[in-house]
């Protein structure tokens with residue numbers, strides 16, 4: 001074991017603060033990474049504050065962070081994919097059994113023995129996993145990704161969660177040139193959805209509650225922007241979408257969007273409103289429409305997404321912060337006051 005610097009929360013109500021954690025020495029299949037940037041995902045805030053207590057109670061101290069980009073410093077003897085000096089990335093998962101039906105379909109995110117990057121039982125240390133708000137991480141090579149050299153690293157970090165969460169459903173539901181795609185919400189997820197749908201050649205319509213996001217949406221790749229509070233403007237698009245990606249976590253009326261799908265159209269949820277919501281059966285029946293959800297993506301698909309980003313020069317729009325500003329960043333996240341993702345410059349951890 002070796003000591004790593006990190007920022008952790010000691011309880012649901014404590015601010016994140018500087019600490020030291022123990023990481024395992026790399027085993028033969030491991031890659032040790034010096035973390036350069038870590039994106040700030042809303043899940044980090046939920047878990048730090050134990051807001052998902054009913055499904056995954058937080059174990060303290062909690063070191064969040066699952067949008068990790070860094071430089072390889074050491075590799076185990078059996079590692080062939082990486083060498084010291086390579087730029088590498090780690091997302092929301094660090095292990096899975098590799099043998100179940102889901103793993104065999106490259107859907108590790110649905111493996112029942114999948115190990116998440118933080119706040120999850122760590123089979124190596126016997127404690128819990130610690131995430132990317134740290135100067136280093138040690139991960140099995142199967143869960144380490146290659147980062148195309150042309151990508152800005154601060155903006156590449158959020159691709160590991162926000163990126164794959166939006167890329168995977170667009171890909172799964174066959175979004176290509178000529179398709180009409182709706183993106184609901186222009187936050188950390190939605191702004192990536194707009195970029196990907198545009199790069200895939202679709203006609204992209206962004207739905208937002210904030211009229212002042214219009215210029216940004218157009219700049220990011222939307223062809224049209226609809227202010228969703230204007231029911232008449234929304235209704236003009238009835239029955240016209242092949243696919244809608246709903247990235248809103250706040251309570252909202254999903255039925256008004258399902259009504260915009262054409263025959264066989266699909267609406268996929270990637271935001272997670274806390275309360276269950278009613279769905280109109282008629283809306284689904286009349287048009288053989290479907291409603292589904294999606295969670296990140298498998299490792300192979302995550303690599304495909306990163307390579308796609310390399311080819312199209314896509315990164316997240318980020319505000320780079322030092323780790324010392326993380327508590328302030330969480331407060332701003334609650335007010336959706338970020339364009340469109342915070343990315344922590346982990347060099348700042350040296351000063352803490």
Ligand SMILES: [Zn+2]
Nearest residue numbers: 041043161162
């Ligand atoms: Zn995330």
Ligand SMILES: [Zn+2]
Nearest residue numbers: 098100103111
């Ligand atoms: Zn599995």
